[in-house]
Amino acid sequence: MALLGLPIPGPVVGMALLFVGLLVHGAIPEGLSGVANGLLGNLSLLFVPVGAGILVHAALLKREIVPIAVAIVLSTLIAIAVTGVLMQWLSKRLDDASHEEQV
Amino acid sequence: MFFSLFSELSVSPLFHLSLTILAYLIGLAIYRRAGMTPLLNPVLIAIVIVVSVLLLAGISYRAYFLGAQFLHFLLGPATVALAVPLYRHFGKVRKAAIAILVSLLTGSAVAASSAVGIAWALGGSEQSYLSLAPKSVTAPVAMGITEVLGGSPSLTAVLVIITGIIGAVLGPYVLNLVGVKSWAARGLAIGTASHGIGTARALQVNEEAGAFSGLAMGLNALFTAILLPIVWYLIF
Numbered sequence: 001m002a003l004l005g006l007p008i009p010g011p012v013v014g015m016a017l018l019f020v021g022l023l024v025h026g027a028i029p030e031g032l033s034g035v036a037n038g039l040l041g042n043l044s045l046l047f048v049p050v051g052a053g054i055l056v057h058a059a060l061l062k063r064e065i066v067p068i069a070v071a072i073v074l075s076t077l078i079a080i081a082v083t084g085v086l087m088q089w090l091s092k093r094l095d096d097a098s099h100e101e102q103v
Numbered sequence: 104m105f106f107s108l109f110s111e112l113s114v115s116p117l118f119h120l121s122l123t124i125l126a127y128l129i130g131l132a133i134y135r136r137a138g139m140t141p142l143l144n145p146v147l148i149a150i151v152i153v154v155s156v157l158l159l160a161g162i163s164y165r166a167y168f169l170g171a172q173f174l175h176f177l178l179g180p181a182t183v184a185l186a187v188p189l190y191r192h193f194g195k196v197r198k199a200a201i202a203i204l205v206s207l208l209t210g211s212a213v214a215a216s217s218a219v220g221i222a223w224a225l226g227g228s229e230q231s232y233l234s235l236a237p238k239s240v241t242a243p244v245a246m247g248i249t250e251v252l253g254g255s256p257s258l259t260a261v262l263v264i265i266t267g268i269i270g271a272v273l274g275p276y277v278l279n280l281v282g283v284k285s286w287a288a289r290g291l292a293i294g295t296a297s298h299g300i301g302t303a304r305a306l307q308v309n310e311e312a313g314a315f316s317g318l319a320m321g322l323n324a325l326f327t328a329i330l331l332p333i334v335w336y337l338i339f
Contacts, residue, residue, distance in 0.1 A: 010179065011180075011182035011183055011241075012324045015185050015321050016321070018184075019190060021186075022186060022187070022190040023190070028187060032187065033187060037187075039181040039184045040181060040313075043299055044127065044130075044149075044300065044304075045149070046178045046299075047146050047242070047264055047267065047303075048123050048127055049172060051146060051150040051264035052150055052157065052171075054150070054154065054261045054265075055158070055164045056164050056257060056261075057261050064228060067223075067227030068227060071218045071222035071227065071232075072218065072235070072238065072265055072266050073269055074217065075213070075215075075221060075239075076238075076239065076274075076296050077269075077270075077277050077296075078214075078217055079211075079217070079292075079295060080210075080270060080274045080296045080297070081280075081283075081292070082210055083209065083210030083291060084281065084283035084289060084292030085281050086202075086205065086209055087292065088283050088285050088288035090205060091199045091287065094199070095198075
């Protein structure tokens, strides 16, 4: 990816590669499923070390608490509402359309 | 004697690793005991515990991270592992491909532009809105993007975690409020706006929601990594 000059991180490329591998293989190998369940079942734990870095940035966060807090809360909640509503509406519409074609 | 023992322990990487895991287990126990209410997010509780212990014991974040970085490193393999639930639900994902792409791109653009716009309008510094732009993208990716834009990667990581917690804590209520009932749509929304922390919560509630959330997180990381630097240079 460094070759292309794009900041696409290794893990995302890895996820895409593993997905393609599973499609080719046609099934989830037992060993992989165990590892994946273990990692994903405790995904929250892995965010704690980076999250504690709030200590280092406490001064900046305190100084700009209003713009940062309002920006994070509002933009995150608006994005969730927009994405959810759009997805529910579109998948229903596209689903209905494909049913009509069949009839 | 206790203090000399403690200072001995507090420089050991094993102490920092154990502290992180213990804080997480406490967070998880509280979360489960409270009936898995999104309000008592286990990541939030664990971070509060870790930060409190570091402050009380006078341990620097740098020393702590040195010990706890093994867990941080596992974020990479965990992101790769998201291909597994995605593969399991691929039938549903393929059927909804167009709806997913349109919703995801819209949600991703809304998340980034509204965060930068609001922070700028309320007088935030350039460093903070630069670091806010990729805040809905999973931490390792967001840090890479900020570096390209010229912001602070470690500040971005913190903002990403806060965003994830806000989305995981308040997202379910927002989705109820606007009447989004389908698990696919709920998962996609949470994953687009609040990456892995939202996905962790979605996986606990419903596997289909978790698969869509993981997919949204991966695609959002991919699209934002490609598009955000391009859009940024066109505007600024």
